[in-house]
Amino acid sequence: MKRTKVISRRTSSASPAEDRNGIQVIARAAAVLRALKGSSGMSLGQIAERVGLPRSTVQRIVRALLAERLVISSSGGTGIRLGPELHALSEAARFNVVDLMRPLLQRLSAQTEETVDLSVLRDGRMVFIDQVSGSHRLRAISAVGEAFPLATTANGRSCLALMDDDAALQLVSAEVGPEKAKKVIAMLADIRRSGLAFDEDEHTLGISAVGFGFVDLKGDCYAVSVPIPTSRFAAQRERVSAALRLLKQPVETLLGK
Numbered sequence: 059m060k061r062t063k064v065i066s067r068r069t070s071s072a073s074p075a076e077d078r079n080g081i082q083v084i085a086r087a088a089a090v091l092r093a094l095k096g097s098s099g100m101s102l103g104q105i106a107e108r109v110g111l112p113r114s115t116v117q118r119i120v121r122a123l124l125a126e127r128l129v130i131s132s133s134g135g136t137g138i139r140l141g142p143e144l145h146a147l148s149e150a151a152r153f154n155v156v157d158l159m160r161p162l163l164q165r166l167s168a169q170t171e172e173t174v175d176l177s178v179l180r181d182g183r184m185v186f187i188d189q190v191s192g193s194h195r196l197r198a199i200s201a202v203g204e205a206f207p208l209a210t211t212a213n214g215r216s217c218l219a220l221m222d223d224d225a226a227l228q229l230v231s232a233e234v235g236p237e238k239a240k241k242v243i244a245m246l247a248d249i250r251r252s253g254l255a256f257d258e259d260e261h262t263l264g265i266s267a268v269g270f271g272f273v274d275l276k277g278d279c280y281a282v283s284v285p286i287p288t289s290r291f292a293a294q295r296e297r298v299s300a301a302l303r304l305l306k307q308p309v310e311t312l313l314g315k
Contacts, residue, residue: 099132213281
């Protein structure tokens with residue numbers, strides 16, 4: 059009798075149920091860590107309520123995370139908070155946003171023929187960290203390293219729209235004073251709704267701009283903006299705005315958002 063050789067395609071000795079359980083444990087641990095983000099300490103009951111899990115399940119997860127120093131007990135007795143091992147892992151996983159974004163900036167500039175800027179929010183100013191020059195003879199250029207204000211620029215306003223109004227008001231008030239700051243804050247709802255911020259001859263006479271903001275995994279705020287000579291801004295507005303909206307999803311995918 060001819061024997062048939064059976065080749066198993068399984069690469070793991072774990073059963074499907076065991077695989078699912080392992081994935082579930084990781085997902086729950088990640089949910090606990092996210093719940094603790096920004097907190098100075100939470101009780102097991104508070105964590106359980108935040109993540110929607112039984113307290114006993116949270117207790118088992120926290121015990122394992124404590125053993126790995128991914129969480130620690132707060133010295134003030136206020137509960138559990140994120141541990142030092144997470145900081146070490148974060149530092150090891152640091153990446154250069156400029157390098158990651160460069161191909162997308164180049165693609166956007168090729169599509170629009172306009173200059174494309176990448177800036178980051180630092181000390182209440184938008185600092186330019188990369189630029190792809192447009193192909194038009196008349197084009198807007200800013201030097202890498204130059205710092206722009208928040209209140210009157212497309213990149214600044216797009217980052218302000220990522221914050222809550224109180225945080226944005228504090229930053230803008232320091233720049234232009236409380237009365238003018240209130241007018242800027244009133245714009246943020248429209249920017250959040252449309253996803254884009256505009257500067258129409260407000261920061262530099264003869265230059266208008268459109269842009270959107272995004273936050274990286276470390277919580278830093280960046281903006282992609284397209285400055286355009288005002289003489290052709292009206293003609294380019296819809297084209298550039300559409301291209302920027304299409305760029306937002308690839309940016310979020312690239313950053314693992």
